[in-house]
Amino acid sequence: MASFLSLLLALAAAPLYPGIILKVKAFFAGKKGPPLLIKYYTLWKLLQKGSVYSTSTTFVFKLGPVVSFAAAVLPLLFFPFAGNASLFSFHGDVVLMLYVMGMGRFFTVVAALDTASPFEGMGCAREVFFSTLAELTLFAILILFYRLSGSLSMSSFFSEGNTLTLAGASGALIVLVIVALFMVLLTENSRVPVDDPATHLELTMIHEVMILDHSGPDLALIELGAFYKLFFYAAFIIQLLCPFSLPLSLLNIIFFFILLALVYTAVGVIESIMARFKMNLVPKFILTSFVLGFFAVILTMGVLQ
Amino acid sequence: METLLLSLAVVLAAGILPLLANRLFTPIKACYVVLTLLGCGWGIYSLWPLMQLSVPATYTVAWLHPFELRFSLDALSSFFLIPILCVCPLAVLYVFHYMDHKEERQRIGVHLFLFNVLVAAMAMVVLAGNMISFVLAWEMMSISSFFLVLHEYEEKATRKAGYIYLLFTQLGALCIFSGMGVGFAFTQVLDFSALAKLPETAKLWMFCLMLFGFGSKAGIFPIHIWLPYAHPAAPSNTSAVMSGVMIKMGIYGIARFYGLLEISSPLAGQIVLVFGMISGVLGVVYALGKQDIKKLLAYSSVENIGIILIGFGVGMIGAAEGNLPMAIFGFTGGLLHVLNHSIFKSLLFLGAGAVAKQAGTRKIDLLGGLMKRMPLTGKSFLTGSVAISGLPPFNGFVSEFLIYVGAFYGLQLGGVQYVFAMLAILAMALIGGLAAACFTRIVGIVFLGEPRTERTAATQESGWTMTLPLMLLACCCLVIGLWPEPFVQAAFRAYGVMQANLQLDPAQLLEITGKMALGARIFFVLFLAALVSRKLLYRDKVVDSGPTWGCGFTQGTVRIQYTGTSYALSMVEFFRPVVRLSAHYTGISKIFPANPSYETHVDDVAEQALNSGLVTPVQFVLSKLRWIQHGHIQLYIGYIIIAILIALLCI
Numbered sequence A: 001m002a003s004f005l006s007l008l009l010a011l012a013a014a015p016l017y018p019g020i021i022l023k024v025k026a027f028f029a030g031k032k033g034p035p036l037l038i039k040y041y042t043l044w045k046l047l048q049k050g051s052v053y054s055t056s057t058t059f060v061f062k063l064g065p066v067v068s069f070a071a072a073v074l075p076l077l078f079f080p081f082a083g084n085a086s087l088f089s090f091h092g093d094v095v096l097m098l099y100v101m102g103m104g105r106f107f108t109v110v111a112a113l114d115t116a117s118p119f120e121g122m123g124c125a126r127e128v129f130f131s132t133l134a135e136l137t138l139f140a141i142l143i144l145f146y147r148l149s150g151s152l153s154m155s156s157f158f159s160e161g162n163t164l165t166l167a168g169a170s171g172a173l174i175v176l177v178i179v180a181l182f183m184v185l186l187t188e189n190s191r192v193p194v195d196d197p198a199t200h201l202e203l204t205m206i207h208e209v210m211i212l213d214h215s216g217p218d219l220a221l222i223e224l225g226a227f228y229k230l231f232f233y234a235a236f237i238i239q240l241l242c243p244f245s246l247p248l249s250l251l252n253i254i255f256f257f258i259l260l261a262l263v264y265t266a267v268g269v270i271e272s273i274m275a276r277f278k279m280n281l282v283p284k285f286i287l288t289s290f291v292l293g294f295f296a297v298i299l300t301m302g303v304l305q
Numbered sequence B: 001m002e003t004l005l006l007s008l009a010v011v012l013a014a015g016i017l018p019l020l021a022n023r024l025f026t027p028i029k030a031c032y033v034v035l036t037l038l039g040c041g042w043g044i045y046s047l048w049p050l051m052q053l054s055v056p057a058t059y060t061v062a063w064l065h066p067f068e069l070r071f072s073l074d075a076l077s078s079f080f081l082i083p084i085l086c087v088c089p090l091a092v093l094y095v096f097h098y099m100d101h102k103e104e105r106q107r108i109g110v111h112l113f114l115f116n117v118l119v120a121a122m123a124m125v126v127l128a129g130n131m132i133s134f135v136l137a138w139e140m141m142s143i144s145s146f147f148l149v150l151h152e153y154e155e156k157a158t159r160k161a162g163y164i165y166l167l168f169t170q171l172g173a174l175c176i177f178s179g180m181g182v183g184f185a186f187t188q189v190l191d192f193s194a195l196a197k198l199p200e201t202a203k204l205w206m207f208c209l210m211l212f213g214f215g216s217k218a219g220i221f222p223i224h225i226w227l228p229y230a231h232p233a234a235p236s237n238t239s240a241v242m243s244g245v246m247i248k249m250g251i252y253g254i255a256r257f258y259g260l261l262e263i264s265s266p267l268a269g270q271i272v273l274v275f276g277m278i279s280g281v282l283g284v285v286y287a288l289g290k291q292d293i294k295k296l297l298a299y300s301s302v303e304n305i306g307i308i309l310i311g312f313g314v315g316m317i318g319a320a321e322g323n324l325p326m327a328i329f330g331f332t333g334g335l336l337h338v339l340n341h342s343i344f345k346s347l348l349f350l351g352a353g354a355v356a357k358q359a360g361t362r363k364i365d366l367l368g369g370l371m372k373r374m375p376l377t378g379k380s381f382l383t384g385s386v387a388i389s390g391l392p393p394f395n396g397f398v399s400e401f402l403i404y405v406g407a408f409y410g411l412q413l414g415g416v417q418y419v420f421a422m423l424a425i426l427a428m429a430l431i432g433g434l435a436a437a438c439f440t441r442i443v444g445i446v447f448l449g450e451p452r453t454e455r456t457a458a459t460q461e462s463g464w465t466m467t468l469p470l471m472l473l474a475c476c477c478l479v480i481g482l483w484p485e486p487f488v489q490a491a492f493r494a495y496g497v498m499q500a501n502l503q504l505d506p507a508q509l510l511e512i513t514g515k516m517a518l519g520a521r522i523f524f525v526l527f528l529a530a531l532v533s534r535k536l537l538y539r540d541k542v543v544d545s546g547p548t549w550g551c552g553f554t555q556g557t558v559r560i561q562y563t564g565t566s567y568a569l570s571m572v573e574f575f576r577p578v579v580r581l582s583a584h585y586t587g588i589s590k591i592f593p594a595n596p597s598y599e600t601h602v603d604d605v606a607e608q609a610l611n612s613g614l615v616t617p618v619q620f621v622l623s624k625l626r627w628i629q630h631g632h633i634q635l636y637i638g639y640i641i642i643a644i645l646i647a648l649l650c651i
Helices: A002-013 A017-029 A038-048 A059-077 A093-113 A118-149 A171-188 A216-241 A249-273 A279-304 B002-020 B025-052 B075-098 B102-127 B131-152 B156-187 B193-197 B200-218 B227-233 B236-261 B266-289 B293-321 B324-359 B375-388 B395-412 B415-447 B464-482 B485-498 B507-537 B564-574 B605-624 B633-650
Strands: A051-054 B057-061 B069-073 B543-546 B580-585 B598-603
Touching (some): A002 A216, A002 A249, A038 A216, A051 A059, A051 A216, A059 A093, A059 A216, A059 B507, A093 A118, A093 A216, A093 B375, A093 B415, A118 A171, A118 A279, A118 B395, A118 B415, A118 B564, A171 A249, A171 A279, A216 B507, B002 B025, B002 B102, B025 B102, B069 B102, B069 B131, B075 B102, B075 B236, B075 B324, B075 B464, B075 B485, B102 B131, B102 B236, B131 B156, B131 B236, B156 B200, B156 B236, B193 B236, B200 B236, B200 B266, B227 B236, B227 B293, B236 B293, B236 B324, B236 B485, B266 B293, B266 B415, B266 B564, B293 B324, B293 B395, B293 B415, B324 B375, B324 B395, B324 B464, B324 B485, B324 B507, B375 B395, B375 B415, B395 B507, B415 B564, B564 B598, B598 B605
Parallel strands (some): A051 B543
Antiparallel strands (some): B580 B598
């Protein structure tokens, strides 16, 4: 029951948090900023509209938003929010999650290439390159988690008895993981310093340029999918930060959703104080996250032998 | 067993038909297709009861009494027979519209005959029960496929490709035969079953020779060089079967001899794993850099052979270290990937053949927009691309998932094995990401967007016998992805033959597969739900069409589209030390530049190293000995006399 409730809450609340990022950025710029519920308004507005399709496109273009949305929802079904058992779980579900997200990316990229726009092709080339490197980091982290917990499912990473949190015995390693994971979050969700969602020049975009030609409900599906993806990564980091051992599961859930704002605030702060990297620095940035994860893996070799 | 061999005879007989009576071109071709389909269908039908038997079925021919031919069928053989008997008939069906030049009917007749010889020979390789029958079938397979590659022999590139292929396949055969020689030297019998009694070092030597020999057929990096030559040169039905099925015979050889030798040292597993990782990563990187669709697919075969070997390597290390889950998951994943790859790779090659035939070019950067012009081919090709990238809910994911789980079990081991398991996981992750990049490139540039030339814009869909096999194969990809249990079970039974002396329990394997399949089905249902809700959201909405948003640029032509080369460039550059990237730019010198040109090539380091390290020195030495060949018959007779004299004196 608790897991079902937290899943529904997550699905409903995911569009709320990006509003926090905008608020933080507005605060740094000394502005008032858009209302906190701005993303809900945007989604509602998009759902009311029709669409314009490019004459170059085929059915693949329409399939892109659908697949990427489904791929963003699936990981949430396997995620144990606030330490509650997830709706589904099995040994190896993390691999399935990562590959399903890869499926979503495949169709986003193919749909973008369908428009025959040179800018979208450029965005696609960057997206597939950077996400390949980010996948390496994620698998290095999984290797570490398997070494520490002996399991391969999201639910058992964070179930009782496991110590994959900052407060646990291997907290020092988890610090490295959190930093690496945060860097992957920035990469995979196209935030500054990898990509700038607020830029106005198509030449410098990654994710935004791939969805240039989508409009109406299609764009709403893509946006909602992007919120879920960001939510997934943020929740992952929060689970590592905090053990969630309050006696009442409802309290845990509330505490979890409050803590989540922390990650989004951090994203907002970074976005306010940093500029986007030059494109050739991005692979180095992602490889740094891999090195952090890999370093943690190497440390476990020494500790356990 | 007899019925199975009889069905192969039917396949052979079907092949003789177009060879003898090619005057009536179309009816004979139809007869050929129907007879081959019947033969293969009968083969599958007769295979079914044999698969239920617990003891291997055997059939012996006392032919040339000292060398009896023996054929036997166990779970491993029948597992490899499935792709042979299921994929080859589809390639045969495809031929009906693919080879439709009546004026070339003699050549096509020969081609079809050799094609069926290849099918029968591959089945016999898998069925072979002793060394003699294995060698016989292996050579039949190599020679027939060599002639199949030479179909367009009047072109220089084809002759070169055929020559390189013959060289590698015979070099491989040399290693296999000498490996068998090692075995024979110790056991003194031609039977396979005695090989387990070899001393441990002899086993390892024999295995390494076998690995090299079968590796040259399978396409392990760095002895994969023939693949990117032979596949583009051969007609697409042949390259589909060669890449989808024939190179798996190399994998079969490795699996069979690993099982027979019962190697207990983890070194074999480590060697296989290292070659697997190198083949996997470099195969896909080169695939990214290639311009020719069929060359790209050939390199992608190298990559998939790498994935299979990673699975085998993980399994071998697991078996040697007594980590049974690791062994079961690694081997089952590797074997299942054999089946999966034979499905989607033949689908992709057949699709590429349809594109090359209809659009008249294999160059990725000249194509584009084919999804609208060849919708059925395009949809099947898209399915195959998703499947080969290992994405759920398609079949490629199932086998890669099992290999991942096996490698993760390997992390429980200590010391060096831990490092190997860790590298296997990271290599798989890298391959997965790059494969997705590679196949988004081919789908996006070839099938989507706008056609880049007028010739491409005039392309039309191919005939139904060419699209039907594609659609059937695409359906197989989805079915195995959503309901993998029976296939995983078959792969597990095949693995059981390889490790006869271990007590293996499939319960855990089937449980995890079942749950993984459930996850894939949930994703599929989510996708369908999203599709339906999208339909509902678009009810009563205004849907319009217009040009692509040009980012403010209004005078765009189709030539400003992103090309496949630029799409892959940043990734290829990232692998600079292992991939040679050379660019030729003529530059602009005058105010009105005449014809500036810019070309990039991605050159294979293995080929360059082989050329500079082996071929050039050998040629240099041999050029010094060229005076022996002078063309005077008197002196040749003199050579013979001297040779006989020396022989007489010495003996």
